[in-house]
Amino acid sequence: MLISGKSSRRTENALWATLAFGFAVFGGAVGCILMLLCRSVAAPVLAFSLVATVVTVIQTTSALGMTPSTLLALLVWAALFWYATIAARKDWLR
Numbered sequence: 846m847l848i849s850g851k852s853s854r855r856t857e858n859a860l861w862a863t864l865a866f867g868f869a870v871f872g873g874a875v876g877c878i879l880m881l882l883c884r885s886v887a888a889p890v891l892a893f894s895l896v897a898t899v900v901t902v903i904q905t906t907s908a909l910g911m912t913p914s915t916l917l918a919l920l921v922w923a924a925l926f927w928y929a930t931i932a933a934r935k936d937w938l939r
Contacts, residue, residue, distance in 0.1 A: 862904045868897035873922060880929060885938040888929040891922070898922045 872894030879887035902915045909915075932938050 862901065865897045865900040865904065869894050869901050869918075869922070872897060873925065876925065876929070880925075880932065880938075883938050885933055887938060888926070888933045891926045891929045895922045895926050 872890055876887050876891035876894055879890060898918060902919050905912070905915045929938075
């Protein structure tokens with residue numbers, strides 16, 4: 846809430862940053878559930894989640910600089926996508 850009534854750049858970016866974060870979290874959760882169910886659609890869902898994670902990391906680093914948690918989030922999603930593509934290539938997913 847802004848008391849002075851002036852808009853700031855941080856509040857203007859809040860909607861798209863929140864949407865990207867939500868897509869990253871829920872896309873990752875749905876992608877992991879699809880991996881557990883051995884569904885081939887898991888890899889594209891995790892790829893979409895990875896893109897949303899990259900957008901979230903870009904916004905976070907522009908506001909706060911690079912923090913260990915942003916780097917860890919990117920590494921975890923990249924590992925999940927990597928594993929999903931391996932599972933799809935080996936026909937573990939149907």
